[in-house]
Amino acid sequence: MTFDLGYGTNGFANHRLDDALAVIADLGYTAVALTLDHHHLDPFAADVVKQTDRLAARLHELGLRVVVETGARYLLDPRRKHHPTLVSSDQEVRIDFLMRAKQIAVALGADCVSFWSGVGSADAWDHLKSGVAAVLESGPSVPIGLEPEPGMVVERLDQALRLRAELGNPDLLRITLDVGHCVAVEPQDAAACIRQAGDLLVNVQLDDMLPRVHEHLEFGEGQLDLPATLAALTDIGYTGVAAVELPRHSHAAPDVAARALRALRAARWLADAERAVRADPGVIDTLFPAAGRAVGAGQDAARVRLLTAFADVSDDPVDGVTRLYRYGTSAERRGVLRGLAEMGDRAPAAGVALVEDALRSNETDLVAAALGPFATRHLGRHAWRHGVLKCLFMGIPLTVVDGLDRHSDAELLRMVAAFADERRAAGRPVPADALALLGKAS
């Protein structure tokens, strides 16, 4: 059994809850992270019990697993975002809300209720602790997941674990991890955080992020290693919900959710493929070609990862990589050439043979991919200069050439100048890239 991919309803803030659930299920998600809010199952509504029962039936009908989230912005106080929290002086309002959330979770058959600490000073630690203890004691017994949230009293995993330890490691107090937050504030990557949380992980939120910037981004826009993150979830045997958390993308929710699922499926495929190659390097023969269909736009990067995994475990990586190139389509060959930058240094002679083969071709993609960092390091200077000149002939922008400025020499400039003269003599235009290279030298 594996984990369920879901989407957070706080990313569908402009949809009716029923509509949001239908869109999420239709896209192919099998879970939903339900943020209780004034328009999405208001826990303070007079008929909340009836609404909850109806929602439970709807979730069942759509085949959606559920976790309950409590991060609504203005549910408790219309003027102050997120207020009050467990570190506020009036924390009892929050405790009451979380108790209601636990009741709803039971009625929905949810895995857990997720919550965070709140913004405040470190002095509030004991106050927070007693608040968490009160949440654990009140209402039905449901796992609650403490989520480290950037800028809050508990913003890193180690703090959440310390708080839990100080409370005597209560069984029902678990961890919710937002993998984007890991990129933003943790000293280790998301995969390492997942391994550290291990069995305590009860809920996962998925999004991309940049270091030190708490802004939820679509996958690929930040620095999260999504395949490695999903692989870590599989490694620890996680079987809960992992739901996309993009609360500021509601304006385009259906499209964003569709893109996110495509990225997740591609990343999951890649994570599984890397694992398969590490277990049995021979399977790269079928996975390397399939990466194009499975991953789409990110296929070059995916193939580089497969090659790296292969080179790590294969008895004869040189022969294997050479065969992948030999029997590869243009896209596969491009993948091999890009991969040389990562793993080519282990057998430079074999890599150079492939680069030379690509430079003999007349496919712009292959010529461009051949002139990466590996060629800069290992290709003979004569062949490298001819590669650069070939780019000018074929109209390939010289930006594809790694380290062009550092490695330009008098001989290259002589060749380029002669090429420019030849073009002028024929009354044909000289490529701007050639003029720019000559201009820098003069």
Place this chain on the structure above:
Amino acid sequence: MRIFDPHIHMTSRTTDDYEAMRDAGVRALVEPAFWLGQPRTNVGSFVDYFDSLLGWERFRAAQFGIAHHCALALNPKEANDPRCAEVLDVLPRYLAKDGVVAVGEVGYDSMTPEEDDAFARQLELALRHDLPVLVHTPHRDKQAGTQRTLDVVRESGLAPHRVLVDHLNETTVKMVADAGCWMGFSVYPDTKMDEERMVALLAEYGTERMLVNSAADWGRSDPLKTRKTGLAMLDAGFEESDVDTVLWRNPVEFYGQSGRLALEAVAAGAVDAATGSSVLRGER
């Protein structure tokens, strides 16, 4: 008129042809692997050819805004040469590739035991790789060859809708229609079918499961026969949507069963097609 030529051998054609095809409305094509005119003498010759269909030819087509796909196989004629038959061991590696939308051309040339064996093995490969099949029917003894083809297909366990039986004519179309396979017609300047006879068959059999191709190669042939057949259909009173069914929707549906059709023309990569490449020879 948008055109998908479901059977054409572009390695034998010039860039003038690509240009004329694009102007005529051809936006996609399938190039099946076949005999080169000059017999091959070893497996390596096939491997280079497969590489070319997946690499250089795809790249060349993209320069003209045409999405190029291919079908790969050991052709029936060369299945009789033991020096070539071993290509069947290499084929599985290639059938996994993007851009391969069918196994083909397979089928019969002289109906020998060697051809039987290669045909059956490749139908099995199609099943294993979840690919449809393009079947060539023989030039000589065509009716018997077509009947035997349908028998072998039935025994293979492949569903009839996964099979396109090609080079049909007035004498072979009915048995293929009855078998439930897709029907392919090669419209040639002299041999096989011509436009008027093709239109007559469409009038008789309808447009369902019917595909028209130019099968243009290194012999006397015309890569624009698809368009000419479309025009003849219109002249004969067919609707534009009928033409679209035969020249576009049917090939898309048949080869789409591979799950690997990519109909936006393959991007030319690091270079903007307008700025030049070695095919276009620089400025336009």
